[in-house]
Amino acid sequence: MEVILLENIEKLGSRGQIVKVANGYGRNFLLPKKMAVAATPQNRKWIEQQRVRFLKLEAKERAESQDLAQLMEGIQVVATRRAGEKGQLFGSVTAMDIEEGLAAQGFKIDRRKIQLGNPLKVLGEFDVPVKLHRDVSVMVKVKVEAEGGEAEAAEKPETTAEPEVETKAAAEVETRSESEPEPEVETEGESESDDAASQA
Numbered sequence: 001m002e003v004i005l006l007e008n009i010e011k012l013g014s015r016g017q018i019v020k021v022a023n024g025y026g027r028n029f030l031l032p033k034k035m036a037v038a039a040t041p042q043n044r045k046w047i048e049q050q051r052v053r054f055l056k057l058e059a060k061e062r063a064e065s066q067d068l069a070q071l072m073e074g075i076q077v078v079a080t081r082r083a084g085e086k087g088q089l090f091g092s093v094t095a096m097d098i099e100e101g102l103a104a105q106g107f108k109i110d111r112r113k114i115q116l117g118n119p120l121k122v123l124g125e126f127d128v129p130v131k132l133h134r135d136v137s138v139m140v141k142v143k144v145e146a147e148g149g150e151a152e153a154a155e156k157p158e159t160t161a162e163p164e165v166e167t168k169a170a171a172e173v174e175t176r177s178e179s180e181p182e183p184e185v186e187t188e189g190e191s192e193s194d195d196a197a198s199q200a
Contacts, residue, residue: 016047089120089144127140
């Protein structure tokens, strides 16, 4: 069947375009979601009248996408997962996880615009393209970290413990020296004078 698109649809066409689609796809998906209308003679005439409005809307969406791309430059999404010794994840990071990470930073991006080929299954940093508009894309850095800092703990098991021991020991020495009486030299001198007095 032929339909007239009311929205830009990836790999199908742009708003206002007449395209051929499978009957089931058109009747069960595009038409109910109001993403397209049947290409009847009446609708064809209507779309010609709306073409200028569609062009203006397209230009506005492109400009908004470009502004959004500038705001998103350098943004980073951090995902924490349990991982094995070799950095393999117990699970994965999906486009849905990236969508949620962006939403937490105030960017509401449909996961279908996140061009993640396969879910991320290892620790590390990855550049993931986000297609904001058919002519506008931005790269988002996704950092996958071990849950609870497991990787750091494995690499540096004793680095924090040793300085604490040294500090405690130093503190004990300082406390002892403060609580002890005057230097022993005076004490020894007094004992010698006491011995001389006793001998006399």
